[in-house]
Amino acid sequence: MKKxxxxxxxxxxxxxxxARELSRYDVSVxxxxxxxDVASQASKANSGVIHxxxxxxxxxxxxxxxxxxxxxxxxxxxxxxxPVKWVGKFVVAGNEDExxxxxxxxxxxxxxxxxxxxxxxxxxxxxKEKNISCRGALWVPTAGITSPYQLTIALAExxxxxxxxxxxxxxxxxxxxxxxxxxxxxxxxxxxxxxVVNAAGVFCRDIVAMLEEPDFNVYxxxxxxxxxxxxxxxxxxxxxxxxxxxxxxxxxIHITPTIEGxxxxxxSAEFINEDEDTRTxxxxxxxxxxxxxxxxxxxxxxAVINAYSGIRSKLASAENGGWADFRIEESRxxxxxxxxxxxxxxxxxxxxAIAKEAIGIIAGLIVLKEKGSFKSNxxxxxxxxxxxxxxxxxxxxxxxxxxxxxxxxxxxxxxEVTDALSNPLGARTLSSVKYxxxxxxxxxxxxFCTPHIVRIMKDNFGMDVxxxxxxxxxxxxxxxxxxxxxxxx
Amino acid sequence: MVEHLVDVAVIGGGPAGLAAAVSAGEHGAExxxxxxxxxxxxxxxxxxxxDGFGVEETGKSLTGPEYAEQYINMALQKNIxxxxxxxVIELRENREIVAVxxxxxxxxxxxxxxxxxxxxxxxxWGAMIPGTRPSGIYTAGVAQTFINLQNIMVGRKVxxxxxxxxxxxxxxxxxxxxxxxxxxxxxxxxxxxxxxNVVQCLEDxxxxxxxxxxxxxxxxxxxxxxxxxxxxxxNMKPILGTEKQIKCDxxxxxxxxxxxxxxxxxxxxxxxxxTGGPSVNQELETSxxxxxxxxxxxxxxxxxxxxxxxxxxxxxxxxxxxxNTGRKQYETVIHVVPGEGVRYVVPQRINRPGKVELMLxxxxxxxxxxxxxxxxxxxxxxxxxxxxxPSSMIKIGIVIPPRVFASRAALEVRLIG
Numbered sequence: 001m002k003k004x005x006x007x008x009x010x011x012x013x014x015x016x017x018x019a020r021e022l023s024r025y026d027v028s029v030x031x032x033x034x035x036x037d038v039a040s041q042a043s044k045a046n047s048g049v050i051h052x053x054x055x056x057x058x059x060x061x062x063x064x065x066x067x068x069x070x071x072x073x074x075x076x077x078x079x080x081x082x083p084v085k086w087v088g089k090f091v092v093a094g095n096e097d098e099x100x101x102x103x104x105x106x107x108x109x110x111x112x113x114x115x116x117x118x119x120x121x122x123x124x125x126x127x128k129e130k131n132i133s134c135r136g137a138l139w140v141p142t143a144g145i146t147s148p149y150q151l152t153i154a155l156a157e158x159x160x161x162x163x164x165x166x167x168x169x170x171x172x173x174x175x176x177x178x179x180x181x182x183x184x185x186x187x188x189x190x191x192x193x194x195x196v197v198n199a200a201g202v203f204c205r206d207i208v209a210m211l212e213e214p215d216f217n218v219y220x221x222x223x224x225x226x227x228x229x230x231x232x233x234x235x236x237x238x239x240x241x242x243x244x245x246x247x248x249x250x251x252x253i254h255i256t257p258t259i260e261g262x263x264x265x266x267x268s269a270e271f272i273n274e275d276e277d278t279r280t281x282x283x284x285x286x287x288x289x290x291x292x293x294x295x296x297x298x299x300x301x302x303a304v305i306n307a308y309s310g311i312r313s314k315l316a317s318a319e320n321g322g323w324a325d326f327r328i329e330e331s332r333x334x335x336x337x338x339x340x341x342x343x344x345x346x347x348x349x350x351x352x353a354i355a356k357e358a359i360g361i362i363a364g365l366i367v368l369k370e371k372g373s374f375k376s377n378x379x380x381x382x383x384x385x386x387x388x389x390x391x392x393x394x395x396x397x398x399x400x401x402x403x404x405x406x407x408x409x410x411x412x413x414x415x416e417v418t419d420a421l422s423n424p425l426g427a428r429t430l431s432s433v434k435y436x437x438x439x440x441x442x443x444x445x446x447x448f449c450t451p452h453i454v455r456i457m458k459d460n461f462g463m464d465v466x467x468x469x470x471x472x473x474x475x476x477x478x479x480x481x482x483x484x485x486x487x488x489x
Numbered sequence: 490m491v492e493h494l495v496d497v498a499v500i501g502g503g504p505a506g507l508a509a510a511v512s513a514g515e516h517g518a519e520x521x522x523x524x525x526x527x528x529x530x531x532x533x534x535x536x537x538x539x540d541g542f543g544v545e546e547t548g549k550s551l552t553g554p555e556y557a558e559q560y561i562n563m564a565l566q567k568n569i570x571x572x573x574x575x576x577v578i579e580l581r582e583n584r585e586i587v588a589v590x591x592x593x594x595x596x597x598x599x600x601x602x603x604x605x606x607x608x609x610x611x612x613x614w615g616a617m618i619p620g621t622r623p624s625g626i627y628t629a630g631v632a633q634t635f636i637n638l639q640n641i642m643v644g645r646k647v648x649x650x651x652x653x654x655x656x657x658x659x660x661x662x663x664x665x666x667x668x669x670x671x672x673x674x675x676x677x678x679x680x681x682x683x684x685x686n687v688v689q690c691l692e693d694x695x696x697x698x699x700x701x702x703x704x705x706x707x708x709x710x711x712x713x714x715x716x717x718x719x720x721x722x723x724n725m726k727p728i729l730g731t732e733k734q735i736k737c738d739x740x741x742x743x744x745x746x747x748x749x750x751x752x753x754x755x756x757x758x759x760x761x762x763x764t765g766g767p768s769v770n771q772e773l774e775t776s777x778x779x780x781x782x783x784x785x786x787x788x789x790x791x792x793x794x795x796x797x798x799x800x801x802x803x804x805x806x807x808x809x810x811x812x813n814t815g816r817k818q819y820e821t822v823i824h825v826v827p828g829e830g831v832r833y834v835v836p837q838r839i840n841r842p843g844k845v846e847l848m849l850x851x852x853x854x855x856x857x858x859x860x861x862x863x864x865x866x867x868x869x870x871x872x873x874x875x876x877x878x879p880s881s882m883i884k885i886g887i888v889i890p891p892r893v894f895a896s897r898a899a900l901e902v903r904l905i906g
Contacts (some may be wrong), residue, residue: 278622279621304617307617315634389594392594393593402575405576445614447609447612447628453639454639472710475711477643478641479738480641482640482642485640
């Protein structure tokens with residue numbers, strides 16, 4: 001049976017951050033991910049916002065780790081080659097009552113140590129962002145945006161390059177502790193570990209329940225989004241948030257420019273019964289457009305190119321106000337089990353700080369000795385669309401695949417698709433290509449590139465067509481050949 | 490950067506691009522280049538292995554590949570330069586093109602440019618179909634690519650939403666390959682595709698066509714497992730209580746085609762919101778001098794035959810623009826606007842009196858119907874038509890008297906039921 005010192009359950013942004021932090025040390029680490037790639041749940045389906053810390057009550061873990069994470073973000077993103085933009089955000093007030101709320105938010109933010117907060121009147125807002133309609137707004141300069149899936153992928157790939165073992169399509173189905181060792185049973189066999197990190201997100205209770213009676217419940221809360229065509233990137237440059245609705249523990253439907261130039265509308269907030277129900281609904285689509293237009297009236301109805309949803313892993317029910325703090329702790333009943341619970345917004349921002357927090361706990365359990373071979377920098381991932389003309393010419397000279405554009409909307413080349421398919425995690429679905437190089441993320445939603453990617457998977461990676469999947473172990477794209485052929489004699 | 494100087498540069502090597510290039514060659518252009526992003530010529534014709542192409546144009550019924558071959562051969566005979574696997578990434582108002590292929594970057598300076606980029610398929614999100622996001626959802630054209638060009642079967646039990654021609658053709662194709670086609674679902678009270686395709690692809694194969702219906706939900710965590718269809722009211726809103734669940738593993742989308750004009754917009758070419766394509770004059774010249782448009786990027790056509798005729802005109806105009814033959818500069822421009830019963834008219838502008846051909850599409854099916862063209866209070870043309878349907882483009886010749894032209898009154902085209 002394979003032995004690892006640390007087993008991390010979940011390859012989301014939290015599991016991948018912890019894995020990457022641990023890869024600095026001389027310790028053997030495995031990550032079990034039930035999906036076909038990392039970032040296959042909430043880590044890929046959120047707003048991609050680096051929060052400032054104005055929204056969490058002072059002295060909460062959420063406030064502290066959000067502000068800490070925010071400060072760590074720039075250098076982490078730099079090391080990993082992940083894009084970050086400090087676009088700032090407006091919290092807009094539509095009436096006098098809401099202006100009073102802005103004052104409250106400002107006080108909370110200041111006591112959490114958030115710098116630069118400023119309340120602007122209508123004219124002040126218009127000067128910075130002419131399409132916003134409001135009575136006034138709180139300007140939050142330290143809020144930023146990143147690509148949540150690119151960050152998670154970069155963390156995981158960098159961890160893998162530093163010898164963390166990632167096992168995809170590997171679901172943990174049993175967990176026992178005997179004689180100071182954890183026995184982890186998975187769909188890919190059994191493993192032994194000294195320490196188990198439960199970073200299973202919305203499934204975190206299921207993991208705890210394998211070992212002990214959980215002292216908490218998870219209340220899944222779905223958030224739906226709409227993605228607008230890049231030709232509307234002029235709508236807003238900064239994020240536009242409403243004053244947070246009371247008693248739901250969410251921030252409200254906001255308008256977010258993405259790092260790639262699209263505009264996101266969302267998320268809705270709907271408590272649901274099933275923790276994997278990532279559907280989109282007509283009701284939410286209508287409501288998202290309506291709410292967005294209240295803040296930015298020129299938001300168009302007919303520019304949606306995609307819709308998706310993510311599930312918040314909440315520890316408080318709707319009846320109890322929907323707000324609960326993060327929990328990052330070693331189980332009292334099962335020493336060696338480190339639970340990371342209730343990670344929802346601002347979880348992405350806090351991820352680097354949560355990882356440090358977790359490492360602190362792990363360091364009390366096993367010896368963490370820094371290894372000399374740790375490589376903190378990840379090779380820069382080149383994008384054809386982001387290169388200058390002269391650079392493009394040079395790249396094509398080196399490898400002609402840089403000259404073959406296979407995704408027309410996002411201008412992605414065959415070389416980038418090939419690089420994406422050669423990732424160190426071994427993720428090879430259509431989505432894993434999409435999230436690495438953006439092929440399929442544009443306005444035609446894969447109409448042009450899908451046949452090209454399938455061709456590359458078949459011809460250059462030797463994949464059988466019936467093994468080609470969209471995003472998860474059973475999401476097969478094809479049912480077989482139209483005609484059986486004997487290829488190559 | 491490789492520099493090229495050409496007479497006519499055609500963007501897109503589909504049927505429109507090929508016909509335009511051949512015509513440009515025939516009308517005396519010496520250096521014509523066709524820039525095509527795929528590794529083949531003919532656009533989607535090679536995957537259209539059914540017949541019916543060329544009937545109106547030549548009287549012969551050809552398959553897509555056969556039809557394409559004719560024009561490919563003509564292009565080769567005319568020494569037209571073909572750049573395959575080459576993506577145009579920039580088009581400027583001064584008719585400079587930046588393109589990329591495996592040999593590097595290319596700067597193509599053209600005396601005139603013909604836009605022939607074609608169209609793309611409307612996606613699930615264009616129609617805002619809610620539900621889960623499993624595999625097994627394909628636009629009809631992509632499914633056709635996989636089945637007919639890559640020998641890959643996309644599914645076994647299929648529902649098709651939208652009754653556009655590609656969807657109808659694919660219903661039959663899937664059935665012939667052993668798939669079960671449960672239904673074709675159309676939100677409108679009439680089919681979107683040509684009548685002959687409804688008969689030959691659905692009725693002949695006992696595939697039900699459900700009018701006034703649409704898909705309102707998709708189920709399936711990983712692969713499509715079920716779709717919900719609902720009846721819609723007169724405003725195309727789903728009627729509560731009419732939901733029906735259909736088990737299937739595949740949903741094909743035939744929701745309409747969108748002209749591709751990202752490059753046109755880059756060159757500041759004015760786009761008509763009604764067609765989704767450039768606004769052109771009777772010579773198919775766009776708002777940017779020297780840039781012409783034809784094919785499905787100008788407006789979506791019913792048949793390749795009509796498209797080729799139009800594209801040849803664009804090719805000819807692109808040459809005349811260089812040689813200046815037959816090209817008088819008129820200062821006056823009159824607009825052509827769709828009136829009652831008309832969804833759009835091409836061309837949108839006319840800059841000379843005389844004979845002009847109009848292409849238009851009806852808003853809804855009507856029979857019998859009177860087509861009327863007016864300029865202010867003056868009636869230019871009145872013509873009785875047996876019927877008009879949105880799926881069949883109407884082509885009509887008119888003659889604009891010089892006095893009418895000089896009055897600068899806009900031409901209004903109406904279909905009166």
